[in-house]
Amino acid sequence: MGKNLPGYFGEFGGRYSPEILTEALEELESTYHKLKKSKKFKKELEYYLKNYVGRPSPLTYAERLTKLWGGARIWLKREDLNHTGAHKINNAIGQALIARFMGKKRIIAETGAGQHGLATATVGAMFGMETVVYMGAVDVERQNLNAKKIEMLGAKILPVTAGEATLKEATSEAMRDWALNVSTTHYIVGSAIGPHPFPMIVRDFQSFIGSEARSEFKKRNKKLPNAIVACVGGGSNSIGMFHAFLKDKQVAIYGAEAGGLGPKPGEHSATLTYGKTGFLHGTKTLIIQDEFGQIVPAHSVSAGLDYPGVGPEHAYLSQTGRVDYRMVTDEQALDSFLEVTRVEGIIPALETAHAFHVARDVAKDLGKKKDLVICLSGRGDKDVTEVLRLLGERK
Amino acid sequence: MSKIKSLFESGRFKSAFIPYFTLGDPNYNDSIEFGKTILDNGADILELGIPFSDPVADGPVIQRAAARSLKNRFSFDEIFRVTKAIHDHKPETPLVYLTYFNPIYHCGITKFLDRAKESGIVGLVIPDLPFDTEESETLFRELKVRDMDLIHLVTPASEKKRIQALSKTSSGFIYYVTSFGVTGERREFSVDLKERIKFLKDTIQLPICAGFGISTPDQANQISQYADGIIIGSAIQRVIEENGSDKTKTVTALADYISKIRASIS
Numbered sequence: 105m106g107k108n109l110p111g112y113f114g115e116f117g118g119r120y121s122p123e124i125l126t127e128a129l130e131e132l133e134s135t136y137h138k139l140k141k142s143k144k145f146k147k148e149l150e151y152y153l154k155n156y157v158g159r160p161s162p163l164t165y166a167e168r169l170t171k172l173w174g175g176a177r178i179w180l181k182r183e184d185l186n187h188t189g190a191h192k193i194n195n196a197i198g199q200a201l202i203a204r205f206m207g208k209k210r211i212i213a214e215t216g217a218g219q220h221g222l223a224t225a226t227v228g229a230m231f232g233m234e235t236v237v238y239m240g241a242v243d244v245e246r247q248n249l250n251a252k253k254i255e256m257l258g259a260k261i262l263p264v265t266a267g268e269a270t271l272k273e274a275t276s277e278a279m280r281d282w283a284l285n286v287s288t289t290h291y292i293v294g295s296a297i298g299p300h301p302f303p304m305i306v307r308d309f310q311s312f313i314g315s316e317a318r319s320e321f322k323k324r325n326k327k328l329p330n331a332i333v334a335c336v337g338g339g340s341n342s343i344g345m346f347h348a349f350l351k352d353k354q355v356a357i358y359g360a361e362a363g364g365l366g367p368k369p370g371e372h373s374a375t376l377t378y379g380k381t382g383f384l385h386g387t388k389t390l391i392i393q394d395e396f397g398q399i400v401p402a403h404s405v406s407a408g409l410d411y412p413g414v415g416p417e418h419a420y421l422s423q424t425g426r427v428d429y430r431m432v433t434d435e436q437a438l439d440s441f442l443e444v445t446r447v448e449g450i451i452p453a454l455e456t457a458h459a460f461h462v463a464r465d466v467a468k469d470l471g472k473k474k475d476l477v478i479c480l481s482g483r484g485d486k487d488v489t490e491v492l493r494l495l496g497e498r499k
Numbered sequence: 500m501s502k503i504k505s506l507f508e509s510g511r512f513k514s515a516f517i518p519y520f521t522l523g524d525p526n527y528n529d530s531i532e533f534g535k536t537i538l539d540n541g542a543d544i545l546e547l548g549i550p551f552s553d554p555v556a557d558g559p560v561i562q563r564a565a566a567r568s569l570k571n572r573f574s575f576d577e578i579f580r581v582t583k584a585i586h587d588h589k590p591e592t593p594l595v596y597l598t599y600f601n602p603i604y605h606c607g608i609t610k611f612l613d614r615a616k617e618s619g620i621v622g623l624v625i626p627d628l629p630f631d632t633e634e635s636e637t638l639f640r641e642l643k644v645r646d647m648d649l650i651h652l653v654t655p656a657s658e659k660k661r662i663q664a665l666s667k668t669s670s671g672f673i674y675y676v677t678s679f680g681v682t683g684e685r686r687e688f689s690v691d692l693k694e695r696i697k698f699l700k701d702t703i704q705l706p707i708c709a710g711f712g713i714s715t716p717d718q719a720n721q722i723s724q725y726a727d728g729i730i731i732g733s734a735i736q737r738v739i740e741e742n743g744s745d746k747t748k749t750v751t752a753l754a755d756y757i758s759k760i761r762a763s764i765s
Contacts, residue, residue, distance in 0.1 A: 118632060119629060119632070120600065120627050120628060120629065120632065121555070121627060121629070122555060122556040122626050122627055122652070122681075123626070123629060123651070123652040123653065123654050123656075123657060123676070124556075124652075124654040124655075124656055124676060124679060124680070126629060126654075126656070126657070126661065127656040127657065127658060127661075128656070266562060266566070267552070267553075267566070272553065276553055276554075276555050279555045280555060280558070280680070280681045283556070283679060283680050283681055284679050284680030284681070285679070286656065286679060287656075287679075380605075381604075382601045382604060382605060383599070383600045383601045383604060383627065383628075384553060384601065385553070385555065386555075386627070391601075393601070393605065395605075396573050396574065396575065396602055396605060396606070397551075397601040397602035397603075397604065397605025397606065398551065398552040398569065398573060398601075398602065399552040399553050399601075
């Protein structure tokens, strides 16, 4: 009991969800452990990742950004080139395969920016599974293109109007659906959050990002990079990127979280900077909360980072100091979005734009002849309308 | 002996009636009146909800109640003040809190328990704190010291091994969740509800009280034939939601509803 329970990263993690979900979580955990050892499952997963997702994703040398920033050489791990345009598909495929193995015919998901909803709807279509996506009503508006795509793929979108009507509320509603339909349904949690075993499973399915980046970089440069950077909301692309490098002490690791409009509660989603230990959506982690333990609404220009909690493994990595997490404001992210688009011909997701802002500072600090890899977690088509609106407000 | 244990051992009723409502909806002072009314009309144990911003085990009615409550300025001082006022009205009726773990953790477990006990609370129900966590063990230990109870939830999905393990950190009574899903009124219950409750009674040496979905006197009557208690939340909260802006009307409607349920399970 207690500390001997699985699923903890230091003091963070665990399983703090309603009792009705416990058996399902235990079934998921034991199934996953079984499948992890299964050559057949591994082969199947690799098949879909290669032939459907398009893995391995390339590692692009960003020549113009390197020149512009005047510091370390910049490399981009191109998760934007995956099918559906982001890293989310890696996890969606993996979890859909688990769901299929468990005989679940229905899958559900929560989504903020819509990328995880899109990925889930995509695998739902491909595997012929009934799919329901919970999305905050505010996010349905600001990420309308993804919402439309999800519906086009045959999934049902259920807009959530409670509270701030964003990712937090969508997550709560997906958990309620799962509690009601637990015997027929698998909940494909989209980030490295939630009760054990989700943070572990999501990390494992995203760890292809880091292991591919590590081996590709080593193959081309006969060494490891000096630093890596990724953005952190719930933290799935980042934990996937970081995991392969955690033991490489010579590689500095940076996370970029959403500083939003400023430091006041409700203005940001900077969980690792301002969060305190607490319990939300089934896990013990750092959470933005008030003096009474009520969760404070989060804010970010990027719907995918707009969440008041963070994956428990990130909370642990922050506490141990292995990862340096830094805040990036909405404005800074927007500037980086435009800069990368114009300099490299790549439109990054607004989430990823946060990582670029941190990367610019890190690249300058590292100086020339050093190497920095940025996880380009997704492409920014979904953000174009919102960015144009924000640029209109700037004028 | 805990107050809840002695109540069940008193043989004063065939099946206990355990109503629930959320404190602070629509405001804290009205909650005192609602609590008094519910006590006067036949609650054997009263569950008081401490609102939480993200109540994942609750359905829409209780979610809305928590949201309305949190529009008032939340403070533990207010929660304990209101609790004490309700307790002082009828000190012999056990009061328990139902809340999520984060507010308790944030307040500090010992500080929270000391103040809750001073206010008249004798037990806790925490839907997002499974028994097999370090925090649950700590809480159980601290509650025991204060002669208070930790009431765990058991669901239709809970397997025998887990139910047996759960009894080590459970006291007062078991909150049996009658159906899958979250709180909220339902028309029907699973056909094996009676068998499940009987199985639980044979497995755990604690009273088994059924909740989630019960709303009508007929349902309460039927389930009280084999459960040691009936827990009703959403239906009561709906009365408050529909009449809450008019305190007098709410008090009348609550008195009527509570007395009907109490009569149905006598």
